[in-house]
Amino acid sequence: MKRSLSLLFVFGLIVVTGQILTTTGRADGGFALTAPVVVPTPAKAKPTREIVFLDGEYDGVAVKKTDAQWKRELSQDEYRVMRLDGTEYPYTGALTDNKKAGTYHCAACGLILFRSENKYDSGTGWPSFYDVAFKKNVIESEDRSLAEIRTEVECARCKAHLGHVFDDGPRPTGLRYCINSVSLRFKQK
Numbered sequence: 001m002k003r004s005l006s007l008l009f010v011f012g013l014i015v016v017t018g019q020i021l022t023t024t025g026r027a028d029g030g031f032a033l034t035a036p037v038v039v040p041t042p043a044k045a046k047p048t049r050e051i052v053f054l055d056g057e058y059d060g061v062a063v064k065k066t067d068a069q070w071k072r073e074l075s076q077d078e079y080r081v082m083r084l085d086g087t088e089y090p091y092t093g094a095l096t097d098n099k100k101a102g103t104y105h106c107a108a109c110g111l112i113l114f115r116s117e118n119k120y121d122s123g124t125g126w127p128s129f130y131d132v133a134f135k136k137n138v139i140e141s142e143d144r145s146l147a148e149i150r151t152e153v154e155c156a157r158c159k160a161h162l163g164h165v166f167d168d169g170p171r172p173t174g175l176r177y178c179i180n181s182v183s184l185r186f187k188q189k
């Protein structure tokens with residue numbers, strides 16, 4: 001009995017330590033995990049769901065699914081960000097530092113949204129682009145959920161929340177599309 005109790009304590013300690021380390025890693029961005037207990041950041045987890053990539057301009061035929069369907073199909077993180085307008089922790093996304101040539105698609109419906117040619121390092125911890133692949137493929141609307149009024153960016157085909165667009169980006173557009181990595185799937189050229 002005594003042994004199992006102390007085992008339980010050690011296990012509890014490992015779990016708590018792991019959580020603290022994960023939180024620290026997310027908060028300061030540059031922290032490298034060196035402790036033996038590694039708790040993967042959910043946003044970095046490898047996507048398992050197959051997706052059909054669509055490369056062209058949005059044809060106007062919307063993807064409509066019930067909330068229950070989305071919940072079933074998407075991962076917990078995808079659902080929280082894309083359907084509940086969540087935001088992933090900065091520097092946790094798998095595509096933030098991706099510099100490969102290719103296209104970025106909606107992680108829910110596969111529609112092309114951005115291109116690697118327009119991706120740049122904004123230093124914010126989220127994948128950033130100064131332009132979209134096609135204007136028609138995204139919907140931009142006013143977001144008043146915070147004190148600051150922002151412009152929300154959604155996928156035009158399935159209405160998934162992608163992120164926000166700001167006007168402090170580089171030339172030639174001056175725009176910064178600040179997109180959650182979990183909302184994107186990368187298709188390498």
Ligand SMILES: [Zn+2]
Binds near residue numbers: 107160
């Ligand atoms: Zn979509």
